[in-house]
Every structure is written in C-alpha cells, then in structure tokens.
Amino acid sequence: MSRTSVLTDGQWARIQPLLPSSAGRRGRPFRDDRRVVEGIIYRYRCGIAWRDVPEEFGPWQTIWKRHRRYSGDETWDSILAALLTVADTRGEVDWSVSVDSTVNRAHQHGTNLPRTTGAGSNYMNLFAEPEDHAIGRSRGGLSTKIHALVDGxxxxxxxxxxxxxxxxxxMFAHLMNQLKIHRVGPGRPRTRPDRVRGDKAYSSRAIRTHLRDRGITAVIPQPSDQIGHRKRRGSxxxxxxxxxxxxxxxxxxxxxNFNTFKQWRALATRYDKLALTYRGGAVLRAISIWLTALGDTP
Incomplete structure (x- = not known):
C-alpha cells in the first residue's frame, strides 16, 4: 500500500453519501471529493504545512478551504454522529464512558493571530471561533487542551x-451536554451513559450531583484534601x-485513546491558527477511528 493511501473503498463508501456534495447541495458541485478528504487526512497524519500536501491530492488551497468549510458547517460532526448511530444500532458502543483531557503544545505558526486572553472559549457554539482561539499559557507554554468522552x-x-x-x-457539563447518539427511526437520542469514569480532577460536588440526579454511576476517586476535609467535620x-x-x-x-489521537502529528502539536479547524481535525480523527471499528461491511 502506498504511503499516501488513506481510506479504503469501503470506508469511503460509508462517508461519501454524508458529504454536502452528495446531499443535494445547491451551486457548483465539488470536484474530487475523495481526493480532497484524503488530502486533509494526510496533512493531519503527517503534520505538514498545508502548502506541502502532495499535489496528487489537488491544490492545497482547495484542501484547506474544504476543511475550513466542513469544520464550520457541522459536516465532520454530522458524519461522526451518523457513524455513532450505526455503531450503537449494532450494539458496539460501550456505554461505560471515561472522561479526561490532554494538553497539546501550540506551534509558533499556530499562535500568531491576535487573541483576547482570559476570555474563555465559546463552549456554547462549537462552530464559532472563540476570541482566544482555544490557546492558553500553561506550564509548558502556549497550549490547547482536547477534552474527550470515550466509550468503554x-x-x-x-x-x-x-x-x-x-x-x-x-468542561464536564459541556461534554455531557454534547453526548447525543441518535437512533435509527423515531425516538429520542440516547444521552445517558451507564457510568462515568474520571480521575480525581472530576471529584466535585456539582459533578457527583449531576450524575446522581441522572441515575448515572460515578466512578471517581476522592483526592486526599477532600477526604481530610470530610473527616475533620466528623459526623x-x-x-x-x-x-x-x-x-x-x-x-x-x-x-x-489520546495515544491513538497523537499518532496524527498535527494533533499532537497544534499548527492550526483557528480552534475551529483544530477541533475539526480531531473530529476527523474520531471519524477514522470509528471507520476502522465498523469495518468495510455495511
């Protein structure tokens, strides 16, 4: 297999009907959809500049613009949602979910846009660029966190x-609010996992109350300071x-899961200037993971 081979024919057959060009989109039709989508995947997998994407994938400007469009118009998210529906219908989604985050360094080429620091990212609208571009300064320098809910x-x-x-x-409440897997046919989407596993960072009264009120089992250890505070209060x-x-x-x-994500070099290090496109690359990685899990058989 060539180093530039990205999607199998079966994987492309799954996502091709879900793209806007296949869904009755008005206007000039997109050309070479598969080649462009594979160019986007290749760029994130290799961690190269958009200008350095091999010419066999088409003009780099087209590849970048298509990714920017699909990241902002919910295309990548809708494809992931469709794959999750298929997986859940097959019974392949393990609803014992885990939550965590990973910090990724932001390259200097991704941090040269003006930004309003300290404002916080726009969690309410995933498809609008936040004022801080989801870049902050942690101990390791300028960085971005990917927060994730994964199945069992x-x-x-x-x-x-x-x-x-x-x-x-x-970020926990925002993650839980976005957890929706639609069913085939009528019925509400499933939004409630059986249990949530998290480390000590998620041990708060608000999170435990939220899970208890929804009938979700919390598998979260207490940090030592909370244990000591409870004991000091006695009965x-x-x-x-x-x-x-x-x-x-x-x-x-x-x-x-984060180890798998960071096999794509442009996710392990953030080169994207926009939080919108960086998250779009992460969602595209999630799509590739579920394509592999579902296999080529419809």
Whole structure:
C-alpha cells in the first residue's frame, strides 16, 4: 500500500453519501471529493504545512478551504454522529464512558493571530471561533487542551477544545451536554451513559450531583484534601462517596485513546491558527477511528 493511501473503498463508501456534495447541495458541485478528504487526512497524519500536501491530492488551497468549510458547517460532526448511530444500532458502543483531557503544545505558526486572553472559549457554539482561539499559557507554554468522552473501548464520543491552562471539571457539563447518539427511526437520542469514569480532577460536588440526579454511576476517586476535609467535620461530614476500585481500572481506555489521537502529528502539536479547524481535525480523527471499528461491511 502506498504511503499516501488513506481510506479504503469501503470506508469511503460509508462517508461519501454524508458529504454536502452528495446531499443535494445547491451551486457548483465539488470536484474530487475523495481526493480532497484524503488530502486533509494526510496533512493531519503527517503534520505538514498545508502548502506541502502532495499535489496528487489537488491544490492545497482547495484542501484547506474544504476543511475550513466542513469544520464550520457541522459536516465532520454530522458524519461522526451518523457513524455513532450505526455503531450503537449494532450494539458496539460501550456505554461505560471515561472522561479526561490532554494538553497539546501550540506551534509558533499556530499562535500568531491576535487573541483576547482570559476570555474563555465559546463552549456554547462549537462552530464559532472563540476570541482566544482555544490557546492558553500553561506550564509548558502556549497550549490547547482536547477534552474527550470515550466509550468503554476507548473510541471517542465527544470532543471539545479549550485553552491549555483551563481546568477539567468546568468542561464536564459541556461534554455531557454534547453526548447525543441518535437512533435509527423515531425516538429520542440516547444521552445517558451507564457510568462515568474520571480521575480525581472530576471529584466535585456539582459533578457527583449531576450524575446522581441522572441515575448515572460515578466512578471517581476522592483526592486526599477532600477526604481530610470530610473527616475533620466528623459526623457532619457525611458518608464517603461510593467508589468501585475494580471498575476504575477501565478508565485507562481514555489514555490509550489520546495515544491513538497523537499518532496524527498535527494533533499532537497544534499548527492550526483557528480552534475551529483544530477541533475539526480531531473530529476527523474520531471519524477514522470509528471507520476502522465498523469495518468495510455495511
């Protein structure tokens, strides 16, 4: 197989009907859809500049503009949603989900746009560019965080980006709000997992209350300061929250998911100036993971 081979015929057959050019889009039809989509994937996999994408994928300007369009008009997200529906219908989605984030350094070529720091990213609209471009200054320098919900086998369900210095707990509600897997035919989308596994960063009263009110099992350990505070209060401190130590061992799937993500070099290091396109690349990586999981058989 050539180094530039990206999608199998079966994988392309799955996503091709979901692209705007195949869905009755008005105006001039897109040319060479497969070649352009594979050029986008190739660029993120190799971590090269858009101008350096091999000519066999077409003009680099077309590849960049198409990715910018698909990142902003929900195309990548709608394709991921369709694949999740197929997977859930087959019973392949493990609803014991895990949550975590990973920090990725921002390259100097991705940080030269003016930005309003400290404003926080626009979580309410995933398809509008935030004022800070989801870039913040953490201990390692300028960076971006990818926050993820993954199923029990480590496949991504929800992906959000935020500045690197931001905490994990404040993003939890936004991740849960985006968890929606539609059903085939009538019926509401499924939004409630069986359990949520998270590390100590997610041990807060608000998160535990949110999960308890929705009937979701929380598998989250308490940090030592919270344990000490409860003990110091004596009988008024209440009971310690339930924690299944054996089940918590399954949380490592989210760490393995990030290892898989970072095999695409342009995700391990952020070269994108726009948070919109960087998140679009992450969603495209999620699409490729689910394409592999579903196989070529319809």
């Amino acid at each position: 086998k480590g496949r991504p369900l929800v992906l959000l980006v935020a500045p690197g210095q931001g905490g994990d707990a404040p 008024t401190g209440g009971r310690p929250p339930a924690f299944d130590k054996e089940d918590y061992k399954g949380r490592n799937v989210v760490e393995r």
